[in-house]
Amino acid sequence: MNNTPSTEERVWAVLSHLSALSFGMGLLLPIVGWSELRRKSKYASFQCLQALGYQSLGYTVWLLSYFVLMIVFFIMMVILISVMGDGGGNFGAFMGVWTTVFMIIIFGTFGAYFLLPVIAAISCAFGRDFRYPVMGSRLARYLGYDPTKPSDEQTWLIEDHEDRWVSAMGHFSVIIPLWGILAPLTTWILQGRHNLFLRFQSVQTLTYQGLVNVLYMGAGVIYMFGFVIFIVLTGFESGLDGTSPTGMIGLVALIASMLFAMFIVLLLPLLHILGQWVGYRVLKGDNYRYPLVGKLVERWTKTLLPSPSSAAGTPPSAS
Numbered sequence: 001m002n003n004t005p006s007t008e009e010r011v012w013a014v015l016s017h018l019s020a021l022s023f024g025m026g027l028l029l030p031i032v033g034w035s036e037l038r039r040k041s042k043y044a045s046f047q048c049l050q051a052l053g054y055q056s057l058g059y060t061v062w063l064l065s066y067f068v069l070m071i072v073f074f075i076m077m078v079i080l081i082s083v084m085g086d087g088g089g090n091f092g093a094f095m096g097v098w099t100t101v102f103m104i105i106i107f108g109t110f111g112a113y114f115l116l117p118v119i120a121a122i123s124c125a126f127g128r129d130f131r132y133p134v135m136g137s138r139l140a141r142y143l144g145y146d147p148t149k150p151s152d153e154q155t156w157l158i159e160d161h162e163d164r165w166v167s168a169m170g171h172f173s174v175i176i177p178l179w180g181i182l183a184p185l186t187t188w189i190l191q192g193r194h195n196l197f198l199r200f201q202s203v204q205t206l207t208y209q210g211l212v213n214v215l216y217m218g219a220g221v222i223y224m225f226g227f228v229i230f231i232v233l234t235g236f237e238s239g240l241d242g243t244s245p246t247g248m249i250g251l252v253a254l255i256a257s258m259l260f261a262m263f264i265v266l267l268l269p270l271l272h273i274l275g276q277w278v279g280y281r282v283l284k285g286d287n288y289r290y291p292l293v294g295k296l297v298e299r300w301t302k303t304l305l306p307s308p309s310s311a312a313g314t315p316p317s318a319s
Helices: 007-022 025-037 042-084 089-125 135-143 159-175 179-191 196-235 245-283 293-304
Strands: none
Touching: 007 025, 007 042, 007 089, 025 042, 025 159, 025 179, 042 089, 042 135, 042 159, 135 159, 159 179, 159 196, 159 245, 179 196, 196 245, 196 293
């Protein structure tokens, strides 16, 4: 195996890292590159898998960081209001400074998220072995990737760990609205025919993410439906106000739709947490299946393609 990356290997590595700039839509490119070059290039396979991990895990960390910052900002604002009051000039000046600092942190982390893939792409364009901070070295150990070994001691990446990493990133990407579906969908299309484990995990993840996205859109549709009813019953008829029977019906419909949509919105973080937990379980070696969804998908996928004895991978089992 040649340790010097070829032009094709470098191109795939560069494109995989740069796909992070599309902010979710680029999830499919690292999977395509890995699927195309696995067992052909350790270098390109590792870089593609690393780029996939950066987009899935990096987005999760970035989003959670924003959430924590917003909570800290809100707590600080409440404390300052209670201590200084809202009538003092010092309070307004301090809040202005604090808001500026907050915005600098927000846009700074946003810029850092996009800067790292650009640095990675430039490094890979020169054939260098780029590693993302924290994740890169850990992933290399997980996959058994060590380009510093002599050529006669080189081995391919650990196949089972490759499959588990790709599957786990599909589960993690549930936190990316809509575009997160691209990860399991691409894996199913490119690897599902040859690998029973990836077939089951990708179809299961695709189904789960589809349900989560339906809830996303359903919350908005339910709210808009109640809002339209409210407008029709209280705003399109002359002389009608909120105290009339028709107006009360419109108000009740609006409140009910808001409460139901709010319930769905509050439920979504729990579904995201479940996706992250499943991804972690898969990385640790479990063939996890989601409640209800997993069993149905397992039965369905086993009837689609050849039996496990004629396909690569390990058949899924109950966790």
